[in-house]
Amino acid sequence: MFDRIARVYDLMNQVMTAGMHHRWRERAVEISGVGPGGRALDVATGTGDLALALARRVGPDGEVVGMDFSEEMLSLARRKQAGGRVSFEWGNALELAYADDSFDAATVGFGARNFADLDAGLAEMARVVRPGGRVVVLEITTPTRPPLSLFFRVWFDRVVPLLGRVAGDPDAYEYLPSSVRRFPDPAGLGARLAAAGLVDVRWLLTGGGIIAIHSGRVPA
Numbered sequence: 001m002f003d004r005i006a007r008v009y010d011l012m013n014q015v016m017t018a019g020m021h022h023r024w025r026e027r028a029v030e031i032s033g034v035g036p037g038g039r040a041l042d043v044a045t046g047t048g049d050l051a052l053a054l055a056r057r058v059g060p061d062g063e064v065v066g067m068d069f070s071e072e073m074l075s076l077a078r079r080k081q082a083g084g085r086v087s088f089e090w091g092n093a094l095e096l097a098y099a100d101d102s103f104d105a106a107t108v109g110f111g112a113r114n115f116a117d118l119d120a121g122l123a124e125m126a127r128v129v130r131p132g133g134r135v136v137v138l139e140i141t142t143p144t145r146p147p148l149s150l151f152f153r154v155w156f157d158r159v160v161p162l163l164g165r166v167a168g169d170p171d172a173y174e175y176l177p178s179s180v181r182r183f184p185d186p187a188g189l190g191a192r193l194a195a196a197g198l199v200d201v202r203w204l205l206t207g208g209g210i211i212a213i214h215s216g217r218v219p220a
């Protein structure tokens with residue numbers, strides 16, 4: 001499915017979020033705590049926007065790896081970067097091909113919702129981050145309070161599938177709202193991060209309550 005939607009993915013993100021997704025990614029990068037010279041992993045990187053935001057943060061002395069299992073997404077990500085600073089690599093988030101403690105932080109943007117096994121994916125991210133480093137999950141969440149809950153229902157259940165039809169892939173953009181609905185709520189996801197062995201778990205809601213950015217620290 002992700003190979004199929006790769007070509008329309010960036011445009012759909014831009015339209016569905018009115019361009020706000022860039023700001024959410026910058027926030028996720030800030031929360032990851034990586035700085036100049038750092039080493040970061042972006043899991044399920046897709047077309048690479050979060051990995052590229054991490055690369056801007058770590059600068060020329062840092063290193064960023066963006067991994068995904070969709071070759072089409074990866075080839076678009078590779079085309080986006082001029083200097084080739086991010087290494088975009090094929091892999092499975094549920095079995096990361098990286099050594100323990102090998103990154104200062106690991107992020108996942110709009111990807112955890114798609115993991116076939118959420119706990120395995122979170123445990124893998126925690127495994128590859130060094131003690132003291134952070135795991136960050138940027139994800140869509142279902143607002144519970146009106147009026148946003150009402151807007152969200154109309155937007156996600158009616159407008160997004162319609163946009164998907166216009167973009168030529170109705171199935172993928174019907175899958176999106178259903179994947180959000182079955183994903184844990186913010187407190188539930190916080191508990192899953194803690195179950196993956198992370199401490200100091202916290203989250204913030206942004207985008208009027210439809211976006212959650214969770215983070216947890218790998219214990220010393």
Ligand SMILES: C[S@@+](CC[C@H](N)C(=O)[O-])C[C@H]1O[C@@H](n2cnc3c(N)ncnc32)[C@H](O)[C@@H]1O
Nearest residue numbers: 002044045046068069070092093109110111114
């Ligand atoms: C909705 S896209 C998000 C892309 C990107 N992170 C972003 O912020 O826009 C979800 C991505 O997760 C990837 N993905 C889902 N499960 C995966 C897994 N087990 N291993 C690697 N990539 C995975 C898909 O291929 C897809 O590119």
